[in-house]
Amino acid sequence: MTQLRTVQVLGGGSAGSSAHVRSLAAGLVARGVRVTVCAPAELDHDYDFLGTGAHFMPVPPRSDPLAIGVLRAACMGADVVHAHGLHASVRAGLALGSQRAPLVVTWHTRTHAEGARGRLLRLMERKTVRTAAVVLGTSSELVDLARRRGARDARLGPVSIPAPRHGVTEAHAAKARAELGAMDRPLVMAVGALEPHRGYRTLLDASRAWLRRDPVPLVAVAGEGRQRAWLQRRIDAEGLPVRLLGRRDDVTSLLAAADVAVLPSRWESRAPLAQDALRLGVPLVATAVGGVPELVGGAAELVPYGDAGALAAAVTALLDDPARRAALAAAGRAQAGTWPTEDETIAQVLSVYDELCAGG
CATH class of the missing domain: 3.40.50.2000 (Glycogen Phosphorylase B;)
Structure with a gap:
C-alpha cells in the first residue's frame, strides 16, 4: 500500500486555522501520512510545522504567477490537497489546474464586505466551493453558506484547537x-x-x-x-x-x-x-x-x-x-468536554482523505 501524501495550504493564517493545521500535520504524520505544509514563512516560525515531522514549503500569501508556481510544484504528486480559508482555497485551485488530486477546503471563518469587494468575495466563494471535492465548515452556518454557494459536498467539521499541554497554576x-x-x-x-x-x-x-x-x-x-x-x-x-x-x-x-x-x-x-x-x-x-x-x-x-x-x-x-x-x-x-478531541478531528479529516482516494 502506497503512503498517502497530502499538502496543507494556508494563506495569512488566523490563530485558529494555523493551530489546527499544526495539530492536523502532527496527527497525520503520526499515522504514517506524508505531509507538506505550504504557508508564509513567518507562520512556520510561529507554529513550527517542521517540528511536527511535516515538510514545509514557504509560499507567500499572493496569487501572482511566481507564488502559484511554487504552490503548483509543491502539489505535484499529492493524493489530496487541503486548503484552509477562502484565499488559500482560491490559490490552491489555481495551482492544481488540471492536476487530478482532489481538493478539500476547510472554512474556518467568513469575510464580511460590502459593495464591489463583497461581490468579489461571493464570486470567490462560489468558485472555490465548486472546485472542491469536499468543503468542511467549522460551524453549521458555514456549511449552510457553502451549500448556498454551490458546494457539491459540504460537511460539518467542528475543529477544536489543541488544549494547553501544561496546566496553568x-x-x-x-x-x-x-x-x-x-x-x-x-x-x-x-x-x-x-x-x-x-x-x-x-x-x-x-x-x-x-x-x-x-x-x-x-x-x-x-x-x-x-x-x-x-x-x-x-x-x-x-x-x-x-x-x-x-x-x-x-x-x-x-x-x-x-x-x-x-x-x-x-x-x-x-x-x-x-x-x-x-x-x-x-x-x-x-x-x-x-x-x-x-x-x-x-x-x-x-x-x-x-x-x-x-x-x-x-x-x-x-x-x-x-x-x-x-x-x-x-x-x-x-x-x-462535549467538543471533539484532537484525535477525533484528525480521524474525521483522514476519513475524508481515504474516501476521496478510494473513490479516485
Whole structure:
C-alpha cells in the first residue's frame, strides 16, 4: 500500500486555522501520512510545522504567477490537497489546474464586505466551493453558506484547537495579575487581532460604563493589528481603563487570571478565545454571532453585536455575582468536554482523505 501524501495550504493564517493545521500535520504524520505544509514563512516560525515531522514549503500569501508556481510544484504528486480559508482555497485551485488530486477546503471563518469587494468575495466563494471535492465548515452556518454557494459536498467539521499541554497554576495566574497591576481590581480579558471586525470599538464604549465602578476594572487586550494606533489614541483621549498588551506568548496564563473574558466580534466560528475560556473555567461574555452559540451552548452570556450597553451590563452583572461566575465556570468546563478531541478531528479529516482516494 502506497503512503498517502497530502499538502496543507494556508494563506495569512488566523490563530485558529494555523493551530489546527499544526495539530492536523502532527496527527497525520503520526499515522504514517506524508505531509507538506505550504504557508508564509513567518507562520512556520510561529507554529513550527517542521517540528511536527511535516515538510514545509514557504509560499507567500499572493496569487501572482511566481507564488502559484511554487504552490503548483509543491502539489505535484499529492493524493489530496487541503486548503484552509477562502484565499488559500482560491490559490490552491489555481495551482492544481488540471492536476487530478482532489481538493478539500476547510472554512474556518467568513469575510464580511460590502459593495464591489463583497461581490468579489461571493464570486470567490462560489468558485472555490465548486472546485472542491469536499468543503468542511467549522460551524453549521458555514456549511449552510457553502451549500448556498454551490458546494457539491459540504460537511460539518467542528475543529477544536489543541488544549494547553501544561496546566496553568494559581501561581501563573497571580503573576499575570501582578504584572498587569490588577491584584486589587477586577480583570476583564480580550484576545484577538486589533482589526475592525473584532468589535473593540464596542468594547471601548462599554469600558466607559466601568469607570463608575470602585475599583475600576482593568480591560486587557492581547493582540496586534492595524487598529492599534487608533485604539490607543482613543484610550488616551478618554482615559479609558484599557491596556493594549500587543502580541503575547502567555495568553493562557493571562486568560486564566481574568475574572471575565469578553469576545465582542462581529462574527466568529469556533473562536480560540471562547474555547480557551470555557476550558479554563473563565466566565465568558460573547456576541451571539456565527458559530458562537453552537460552540458555547448555555455556558456563556451572549449579547448582540455592537451593543455596548448590553456588553457593559453583562460584564457588570458577572462581576457583581460570584455565584453566577462559578456556575458559568462549571458549565464552561462541561461544555468543553462535549467538543471533539484532537484525535477525533484528525480521524474525521483522514476519513475524508481515504474516501476521496478510494473513490479516485
